[in-house]
Amino acid sequence: MTERILVVDDDAALSEMLGIVLRGEGFAPFFCADGTSAMRAFREARPDLVLLDLMLPGRDGVDVCRDIRAESGIPIVMLTAKSDTSDVVLGLEAGADDYIVKPFKPKELVARMRARLRRSDSLEPEHLQIGGLTIDVVGHSVKRDGRAISLTPLEFDLLLCLARKPKQVFTREILLQDVWGYRHAADTRLVNVHVQRLRAKIEDDPDKPEIVVTVRGVGYKAGPS
Amino acid sequence: MISAVRRVRAAWRQSLMLRVTSATLVLSIIVVALLGLLLLSRVTSGLLESTQRSALVEASAGLNDARRVLSAANTGGTPVSASTLVDSVITALAARAGSPGQFDVLLLSNKETYLAPERGTNLVSVASVPVELRDGVAGSDRQSWTYTEIRYLDGRTAPGLAVGAPLNVPTVGPYELYYLFPLTLQQQTLDLVRSAVVGTAVLLVLLVGLIVWLVTRQVVAPVRTAARTAERFASGHLEERVAVRGEDDLARMATAFNDMAASIEAQIHQLEELSLVQQRFVSDVSHELRTPLTTVRMAADVLFESRDTFDPATARAAELLSTQIDRFEILLADLLEISRYDAGAAALDIDATDLVGLVRRVIDSAEPLARQRDIEVRLVPNLDVCMVECDSRRIARVIRNLIGNAIEHAEGKPVLVGVGADGVGAAVTVRDNGVGLNEEDLPHVFDRFWRADPARARTTGGTGLGLSIALEDARLHGGWLEAWGEPGTGASFRLTIPRHVGGVLVESPLPLDGAVVEIDESVKA
Numbered sequence: 001m002t003e004r005i006l007v008v009d010d011d012a013a014l015s016e017m018l019g020i021v022l023r024g025e026g027f028a029p030f031f032c033a034d035g036t037s038a039m040r041a042f043r044e045a046r047p048d049l050v051l052l053d054l055m056l057p058g059r060d061g062v063d064v065c066r067d068i069r070a071e072s073g074i075p076i077v078m079l080t081a082k083s084d085t086s087d088v089v090l091g092l093e094a095g096a097d098d099y100i101v102k103p104f105k106p107k108e109l110v111a112r113m114r115a116r117l118r119r120s121d122s123l124e125p126e127h128l129q130i131g132g133l134t135i136d137v138v139g140h141s142v143k144r145d146g147r148a149i150s151l152t153p154l155e156f157d158l159l160l161c162l163a164r165k166p167k168q169v170f171t172r173e174i175l176l177q178d179v180w181g182y183r184h185a186a187d188t189r190l191v192n193v194h195v196q197r198l199r200a201k202i203e204d205d206p207d208k209p210e211i212v213v214t215v216r217g218v219g220y221k222a223g224p225s
Numbered sequence: 226m227i228s229a230v231r232r233v234r235a236a237w238r239q240s241l242m243l244r245v246t247s248a249t250l251v252l253s254i255i256v257v258a259l260l261g262l263l264l265l266s267r268v269t270s271g272l273l274e275s276t277q278r279s280a281l282v283e284a285s286a287g288l289n290d291a292r293r294v295l296s297a298a299n300t301g302g303t304p305v306s307a308s309t310l311v312d313s314v315i316t317a318l319a320a321r322a323g324s325p326g327q328f329d330v331l332l333l334s335n336k337e338t339y340l341a342p343e344r345g346t347n348l349v350s351v352a353s354v355p356v357e358l359r360d361g362v363a364g365s366d367r368q369s370w371t372y373t374e375i376r377y378l379d380g381r382t383a384p385g386l387a388v389g390a391p392l393n394v395p396t397v398g399p400y401e402l403y404y405l406f407p408l409t410l411q412q413q414t415l416d417l418v419r420s421a422v423v424g425t426a427v428l429l430v431l432l433v434g435l436i437v438w439l440v441t442r443q444v445v446a447p448v449r450t451a452a453r454t455a456e457r458f459a460s461g462h463l464e465e466r467v468a469v470r471g472e473d474d475l476a477r478m479a480t481a482f483n484d485m486a487a488s489i490e491a492q493i494h495q496l497e498e499l500s501l502v503q504q505r506f507v508s509d510v511s512h513e514l515r516t517p518l519t520t521v522r523m524a525a526d527v528l529f530e531s532r533d534t535f536d537p538a539t540a541r542a543a544e545l546l547s548t549q550i551d552r553f554e555i556l557l558a559d560l561l562e563i564s565r566y567d568a569g570a571a572a573l574d575i576d577a578t579d580l581v582g583l584v585r586r587v588i589d590s591a592e593p594l595a596r597q598r599d600i601e602v603r604l605v606p607n608l609d610v611c612m613v614e615c616d617s618r619r620i621a622r623v624i625r626n627l628i629g630n631a632i633e634h635a636e637g638k639p640v641l642v643g644v645g646a647d648g649v650g651a652a653v654t655v656r657d658n659g660v661g662l663n664e665e666d667l668p669h670v671f672d673r674f675w676r677a678d679p680a681r682a683r684t685t686g687g688t689g690l691g692l693s694i695a696l697e698d699a700r701l702h703g704g705w706l707e708a709w710g711e712p713g714t715g716a717s718f719r720l721t722i723p724r725h726v727g728g729v730l731v732e733s734p735l736p737l738d739g740a741v742v743e744i745d746e747s748v749k750a
Contacts, residue, residue: 081512102515217577
């Protein structure tokens with residue numbers, strides 16, 4: 001199955017080059033060159049993944065990211081020319097799953113995308129219980145007291161990773177490796193921001209988390225401390 | 226006690242008011258004391274002089290009287306007993322004194338004449354006459370006088386003036402006639418004057434002190450206000466100004482201060498604006514450069530991937546293009562990072578991190594480079610875990626840089642990495658045993674684009690900015706990055722950072738030359 005990729009970037013040369021690389025890797029790329037038409041392009045293309053430049057004419061990439069997230073949980077990978085903390089964190093908080101700083105190696109980009117597109121395909125039905133949550137691994141759904149909680153695939157993977165080995169402490173580096181697919185140490189802010197987003201959805205009181213608990217100086221673990 | 230002394234000393238050093246007031250007080254005490262003494266001595270001498278004069282006159286008159294009485298007694302023809310003679314003299318003189326007696330009289334026989342009768346009025350004691358006066362009177366025929374304390378047999382005493390003269394009593398022998406004038410009244414007057422003078426002097430000194438205190442306060446208070454304002458200004462409250470009152474010198478000072486503050490504020494705002502412009506410029510350049518570079522990078526990679534289908538020259542060109550773009554990217558990243566520091570736009574992203582684990586990960590990631598050059602990078606930590614509040618991304622970058630440099634200069638010998646900590650700081654040393662560094666090179670290792678040996682090519686693709694950035698990273702943490710080296714022995718770099726945000730380093734837990742690593746090694750062996 002050919003995965004559909006929406007590239008939102010205003011630089012024509014870069015978009016074209018991305019097209020060449022993506023087609024070479026077996027993806028079906030779609031393009032959009034500005035922020036204002038991004039949502040229309042998104043609805044028309046119905047992509048499996050969005051590559052989103054943060055600096056866009058018309059509408060800011062962060063706003064576009066937020067709009068897409070409001071409609072769908074599909075993976076969003078930001079393309080950013082800035083590695084400054086504030087920009088990256090802003091994008092992650094708007095719902096982006098991952099980011100890649102320009103200039104990037106095409107292989108690195110493809111690896112990032114594949115990590116986001118890869119689905120944990122378990123064949124046997126598997127249900128996990130953690131702190132009042134029921135996780136249906138095959139159905140990719142999480143329920144609390146019978147009510148479904150809408151998680152993005154990334155948030156689901158993050159929760160699943162922690163919930164499969166409750167009480168075990170995961171360092172941010174391990175999580176980056178297991179959930180995001182990084183082979184080398186990367187920006188641990190990815191983990192911090194997404195743990196916050198996940199907590200906001202699953203915890204009763206996100207300020208006093210009981211399901212995803214911080215182990216100070218080490219990382220995170222599932223279940224009460 | 227000592228702390229109290231120190232406090233007083235500090236107050237003395239710091240307070241102009243205290244110094245001026247105490248100096249004025251000391252000087253005015255000296256002046257008033259001198260004036261008071263002068264005044265008292267004038268009053269005393271004036272008072273006593275007249276008393277003394279009248280006393281001498283009275284005494285000579287009395288002496289004449291006594292002589293007259295004696296000669297009258299003698300010319301009577303009938304021999305008179307010595308005691309009757311003496312009694313008559315005393316009675317006559319006591320009558321002169323009046324009642325109550327203005328003075329007392331003592332008629333004493335010369336020491337040579339034993340058993341001669343001696344008489345005095347009003348129970349006055351012989352002890353009232355000082356021995357020196359008696360000696361003086363006995364040895365001369367003239368009046369002598371001195372001040373003394375008049376003693377009475379009933380125990381009373383009074384200050385007084387003693388006037389004595391020799392008196393020859395016929396048939397009995399030489400006698401001495403002493404007049405004792407009590408000076409009680411004069412003493413009272415003097416006491417009154419003295420207490421008045423002392424009281425006035427104390428009051429005067431206190432008033433002078435108070436006046437000086439008030440006057441200096443008038444001057445010092447605005448100066449202090451200005452100093453406080455300047456302090457607040459210096460600590461960043463640029464809008465701080467001094468209130469200007471009147472047109473005097475202090476007002477001029479305040480105006481000058483305000484002008485200076487305004488000018489500095491304007492300059493700082495200008496610099497801030499420049500810094501903002503610079504930051505925006507860096508950010509813009511970053512974006513504008515990176516996007517085309519990404520396209521070039523991808524294109525180069527596509528060419529590089531299919532280089533097998535090219536002729537050898539084109540294939541090599543594709544290879545060069547690809548590797549040089551790598552280098553260009555690193556250089557661009559470093560340049561942007563350093564300009565962020567120059568613009569003051571670098572900010573820490575603090576998190577509690579295990580330094581030992583972080584160092585271990587950096588060593589693991591340097592493994593391919595180390596293996597390529599056949600160099601062993603050995604971690605010899607003194608600790609298993611070392612929690613530090615730091616920006617782990619920056620600290621990892623610093624250590625990656627140090628280890629990369631060490632591998633580049635290790636010349637096949639092992640690179641030793643040490644981690645140490647104490648209560649305040651944590652340190653990482655990276656020691657190689659390679660070419661080492663000259664003493665004259667040491668101050669330059671952190672310079673931008675500096676090379677130890679200009680003829681030496683960069684082989685590991687360093688940009689020449691790595692150590693400069695590492696130094697800035699260390700400084701941003703409030704830490705140190707120091708270098709040590711000896712030609713032929715090797716070089717060592719030590720990163721020391723506070724374990725907690727805002728901590729102030731005093732010393733590093735590890736020696737600069739990385740020696741602890743070797744000592745530990747021998748302990749283990």
